[in-house]
Amino acid sequence: MMKQKLLILLLLFPLVAIGQRKEKDTIRLYYLGGQSNMDGYGYNKDLPNSLNKAFENVWIFHGNPVPDENSSGGQGTWETLKPGHGVGFSSYENKNKLSKRFGIELSFAQKLQEYYPNEKMAFIKYSRGGSSIDSLAAGKFGSWEPDFNGKTGVNQYDHFLKTIRNAHEYGDINGDGIEDYLLPMGIIWMQGESDGDKTEEIASRYYIQLRRLMDLIRASLLSDDLPVVIGKISDSHNIDTGIVWPFGDLVQYAQEKYAKTDKNAAIVRSTRNYKYSDRWHYDSNGYIDLGKEFALAVYQLNQN
Template sequence: MKNWSVAIGLVGLTFFANAQKNSNEIEVYFLGGQSNMDGYGYIKDLPDSLKRAQDGIYIFHGHTVPDDEEGGGIGSWQVLKPGHGTGFTADMKRNKYSDRFGLELSFAMTMQQAKPDRRIALIKYSRGGTSIDSLAADVFGCWDPDYHGVTGINQYDHFLATMRHAMADGDIDDDGVKDVLVPKGILWMQGESDSNLESSAYAYYDNLKRLMDLIRATMLTDDLPIVIGKISDSNDASRGGKVWKYGELVQYAQEQFVKKDDRAAIVRETKHYEHSDPWHYKSVNYIQLGNAFAEAMLKLEE
């Protein structure tokens, strides 16, 4: 593990601790992965219920940058609204919203409806095309904690920066009362890029387990519930009828992960989703995906 992950653990210790002493507790979920976590749904396709801001639900969406670049993970806490899909950018004070959305909208709404007496917040950092294995990273980047590259900075470091910046704000809704974030779960939608290489596909179980363990440690909860989305193939004819060459190996690894971890669940309905291009789902599917993640998370929380 890189040295500054120890520092973020100390930051998290002060921010996540002593929840019982403060009535302003907020349940927080981390959303991470690659492009289908980014979200390729079009806002124009949203139903009216999801086109509006979700008052009372806050999100910290870390700015995404490539490996070896600084500035990843900066952002600010804002009320959740559409525009957190691909093309979203942020600085330390404001968000620049895109015309796309991901699973965050329907996930948050479903969770809030299921737990109306609790407050919900999201922390999101994802980057399209990224793998866990550095060998499969290509130009998109990787989440390998041991990656050194040119500067030693990669997507895992940007995740840590996202968490550090998110936790630096002790009053995320600016109401003058200290907020205490209570870690409740991890949502992970990724694996497609690792299925491009046989070696990274075979290594996916070990790589996924290690990364999830580290994210759990960062959020200071050893058995934190994890829901992962099972990757699917569009079988696009223009790409020879199969997009992910070793996709079955990654799918098997995902199944093994949830089989061996009784605090993890998997969303399998992705196999029925339609695609807007060879890699990404249609707008309606991101709504369905958020609902499915929420339903799986709620079962883990029972």
């Protein structure tokens, strides 16, 4: 099943020439994925003027986030990056419906523009709040396990693949009349909470499942050594028992292990210092800082 999915993807994925042609417009491409803290629970009303705007030379394809088994997952269209790509965003029939929330994408773009002034950038975002990698932890939110069949065989990994395929169907994402070459620059992954609140057994499998999923995402972007930056999960302790994610320490260990053992991966640990808007999600300032930290980490990986 997994091999079939990859084969279908590669057949549908527009082939990119190894050598960049001069007539193509090179745009740096980043994938943003995970669960709710990648969705983003920051409030647009809290944004400073420097982020509350449309970003020139930055475009985003945000795949429609839905549960497993839903055929509308991954639908979307390219548009200039602006606030509204947080929780509550949706896309249907090539029309994006922006929300009143934001995630890491705004400050991520702003910081990258400091590192790559006057260059063009593209973000592909697909994340789903509450989703786990392990199928036994998915519940109603969804699983990223590529071989999880459920009722119809459609899961979060399938929605991700559809997002990637749909995003690459556009040959000219900025509409300037020049064919685009989307140059993969990195994978930004913020997820793991839902794998850390069920059982010790599920949390103990996280390293193996994370490593496999990141390798498959790299393959889907046709780059085996593509930089991966992991956001380390944290705990608000905003619960009577004191710990929101009972086995979160096992997931944290797995994330650290992945960053240490993968030659082109890094981990962002600033999450431990963030304040929360509720039991599970960072406040607006947290998402702003997290975007900056992700940008710094992926930039540094690309300098190696």
